[in-house]
Amino acid sequence: MNKFFGLKQNNTNIRTELLAGTTTFLTMVYIIIVNPVILHSAGVPFDQVFMATVISAVVGTLYMAFFANYPIAIAPGMGMNAYFASVVATQGLSYQVIFGTVFIAGIAFILLSLTTLRETLIEAIPASLKFGITSGIGLFIAFLGLKMSGIVVPNEANMVGFGDLHAPVTVLTLAGLFITLILMTWNVKGALFLGMIITGMIGFFTGQLQFDGVMSAPPAPIFFDIDVAGVFSNGLYTVVFAFLLVTIFDTTGTLIGVSEQAGFMKNGKLPRAKSALMADAAATTVGSMFGTSPSTAYIESTSGVAAGGRTGLTSVVVAVLFGLSIFFTPIIGAISNLSAITAPVLIIVGCFMMEGLARIDWKTFDEAFPAFAIILTMPLTSSIATGISIGFITYPLLKLVSGKGKDVHWILYLFGVIFVLQMIFFPAH
Numbered sequence: 001m002n003k004f005f006g007l008k009q010n011n012t013n014i015r016t017e018l019l020a021g022t023t024t025f026l027t028m029v030y031i032i033i034v035n036p037v038i039l040h041s042a043g044v045p046f047d048q049v050f051m052a053t054v055i056s057a058v059v060g061t062l063y064m065a066f067f068a069n070y071p072i073a074i075a076p077g078m079g080m081n082a083y084f085a086s087v088v089a090t091q092g093l094s095y096q097v098i099f100g101t102v103f104i105a106g107i108a109f110i111l112l113s114l115t116t117l118r119e120t121l122i123e124a125i126p127a128s129l130k131f132g133i134t135s136g137i138g139l140f141i142a143f144l145g146l147k148m149s150g151i152v153v154p155n156e157a158n159m160v161g162f163g164d165l166h167a168p169v170t171v172l173t174l175a176g177l178f179i180t181l182i183l184m185t186w187n188v189k190g191a192l193f194l195g196m197i198i199t200g201m202i203g204f205f206t207g208q209l210q211f212d213g214v215m216s217a218p219p220a221p222i223f224f225d226i227d228v229a230g231v232f233s234n235g236l237y238t239v240v241f242a243f244l245l246v247t248i249f250d251t252t253g254t255l256i257g258v259s260e261q262a263g264f265m266k267n268g269k270l271p272r273a274k275s276a277l278m279a280d281a282a283a284t285t286v287g288s289m290f291g292t293s294p295s296t297a298y299i300e301s302t303s304g305v306a307a308g309g310r311t312g313l314t315s316v317v318v319a320v321l322f323g324l325s326i327f328f329t330p331i332i333g334a335i336s337n338l339s340a341i342t343a344p345v346l347i348i349v350g351c352f353m354m355e356g357l358a359r360i361d362w363k364t365f366d367e368a369f370p371a372f373a374i375i376l377t378m379p380l381t382s383s384i385a386t387g388i389s390i391g392f393i394t395y396p397l398l399k400l401v402s403g404k405g406k407d408v409h410w411i412l413y414l415f416g417v418i419f420v421l422q423m424i425f426f427p428a429h
Contacts, residue, residue: 001313005069010310016189017071020309021317023193024073027345028300028318030336031057031075032325035292038081042088044095044291047219050329052076052290054322055221060283060295061319064312068276071304071314072258074283075322077250077296080243084293087239097230098239099288104231105243106285106294112248113278121252123269124409129391130256130268131356132371136378136387137257141299142350143379148339149173172203172340180344192307192345200341209341211334218326224289238425245422247294249385251280254297261353262305299384302349366402370395389419 007013036049053076060074088098112118125133146152150170155161163170180195188194203209231240255276259265270276276297283295304314325332335341357375361367370391378387396408396416 005311005313007311007313012308012310014313016308017311017313018317019190019193020071020304020307021314022321023190023196023307023345024071024298024301024304024309024314025318025321026193026196026335027303027342028073028075028298029321029325029332030339030342031078031298032322033333033336034078035076035081038085039095039291039293042085042095042098045222048222048225048291051219051221051326052287052292054326055290056283056287056292056295057322058319059286060279061315061322063282064276064279064297065315065319066312068272068279069312070259070264070272070276071262071309071311072255072276072279072301073298073304073315073318074279074295075298076287076292077247077294077298080247080250080296081293083242083246091234091236091239093230093234093236094227096225096227097234097236099226099291100228100231101236101239102243102288102294103226103228103285105240105247106281106288108240108244109247109281109284110278112244113274113281116274118248118252118277119270119273121411121415122256122273124411125256125268126367126395126408127268128360128367128371129374129395130260130265131360132374132391133253133384133388134257134260134353134356135371136375137253137299137302137384138350138353139375139379140350140382140384140387141302141346141353144382145343145346145350148346149343151343168206168208169338169340172199172206172208172338173343175199175202176340177344177347180348184348190307192303192348195344196341199344200335200338203338203340209334209338211330213330215327216329218329221290225291226288242422243294245418246385247280247284247296249388250296251277253384253388254299254301257299257353258297258301258305260356261302262310300346302353303345306349306352366395366398366404369398389423392416392419 032053035053036046039049040046057075064070064072088095150163150167152160153163176199179198183191259270280295287295360371373394374387374391377390393416396412399405399408
């Protein structure tokens with residue numbers, strides 16, 4: 001195992017990787033409950049989506065583990081599932097037809113991943129945008145943790161406001177946050193994971209974490225419940241393109257963010273990038289055949305990296321736990337429904353991802369503003385892809401008007417134009 005994953009070369013060990021994998025799993029396990037709920041609103045059977053979510057997560061994460069050797073987990077993406085549901089509602093078509101668009105997008109995704117386009121894209125993104133993407137994702141997941149826990153709530157006056165500190169979930173989140181912060185300050189190994197365990201125990205004894213059972217029989221998966229022909233007969237090409245474009249940049253942004261945090265990026269390049277990028281493409285294609293929306297690399301992988309995960313063994317642990325979860329749905333459901341267990345981890349990991357801010361050239365405006373725009377828009381729009389779009393539009397534009405247009409890679413101009421057109425004609429919500 002040490003030779004296969006290169007544990008020593010990556011300054012890690014089996015215990016650390018097991019801990020990191022468990023931490024990542026616990027921070028993202030909500031998806032196997034939330035994803036079926038969202039797609040069920042579009043008419044897809046809950047049990048079908050549940051099994052498809054687990055299958056796509058296992059396929060994508062194991063591919064990432066064995067072919068790319070990165071501690072990055074793959075699963076159906078939040079945002080894309082909501083977009084899927086909205087497309088079903090607005091198009092007035094069956095979910096089988098929309099799954100057909102996901103399947104075609106997945107095939108196109110695989111073909112693109114076999115080329116050097118996505119690798120070239122990663123290498124072409126300037127350092128300021130990479131650091132902006134990493135920091136933007138950090139704010140995004142920290143804000144997610146604050147919203148999940150009720151520390152910040154919707155506010156009519158200025159969109160968000162301070163939450164109710166008397167709410168049990170909020171109090172438990174704050175307790176878990178301070179406990180985890182103390183463990184981190186004391187340099188306790190596995191502080192993030194221990195923090196979740198202690199928070200869960202407090203939740204159990206205060207009656208907030210309740211189990212309705214331990215094990216249950218998994219539902220049978222449904223294969224190829226899709227209508228590919230309906231995609232062409234209804235001319236859903238823009239829907240295919242929207243799925244493809246948003247998934248590409250969601251995953252690319254997350255890969256850059258996690259890789260920068262873990263120290264994988266070498267001179268602006270990501271080793272084994274093609275294999276890493278193929279993982280989400282494979283998961284999206286397989287997932288569509290079983291009945292779920294596109295898959296993406298998960299920003300919650302940063303929690304495992306923060307816990308010390310550095311190799312594909314972390315991802316193997318995540319995949320195994322996803323596989324086992326189909327037998328323990330009562331426990332998984334209970335943990336997923338108590339956001340106070342995972343919210344503190346997301347808030348703390350958001351802090352870790354701010355490190356790149358110091359490496360942005362803030363005194364050079366045409367470098368600083370696009371990075372700032374990404375950092376600003378990611379949490380406010382709750383979309384990694386939208387933040388990247390804004391960066392890709394503003395960076396080449398500012399360079400062009402400042403007389404530095406030749407310093408910009410041609411691919412940034414191409415996607416800058418594509419993003420402008422996408423935002424105007426078929427934005428993905």
